[in-house]
Amino acid sequence: MRPTDRRRLATAALVAVLALLVSACTWAAGTRDASLAELTQQQESWDGQRTRVQGMLRSFEDPVHYWIEDEDLNRLELVPHDGLEPLVGARIQVEGVFTFKETEGRRIQVEELTALDGSAGR
Secondary structure (H helix, E strand, C coil): CCHHHHHHHHHHHHHHHHHHHHHHHHHHHCCEECCHHHHHHCHHHHCCCEEEEEEEEEEEECCEEEEEECCCCCEEEEECCCCCHHHCCCEEEEEEEEEEECCCEEEEEEEEEEECCCCCCC
16 A cells, blocks of 8 residues: 555544544534424424424413424423513524423423524514
8 A cells, every 4th residue: 555545544534533523522412403393293203302493482371381383383382481471472592302291292491592583572
């Protein structure tokens, strides 16, 4: 094997190892982006997964609960409710653990929440 071939092989191996490390770090962080449609259609397979999702924040007063929804009315309840009220009507991104139970529906335990596009609640 020529020296240039060895260098190319070593470079390719290094690139492969670095790619594996980057993907391992992403997997270890464990947050997966999803759409509300995906979470609705594949709720059992997403159960227990840390996810990041976007939608319009909505609420209902009796009993008090909050959810995000998309244009097709795919919905996901947000818990806990702390600090959500001022953002009702805003497009938000939520990160947390998604759960699905037949008796309770689809929920996400909010760990991080961001208002998008300068949206203001109404």
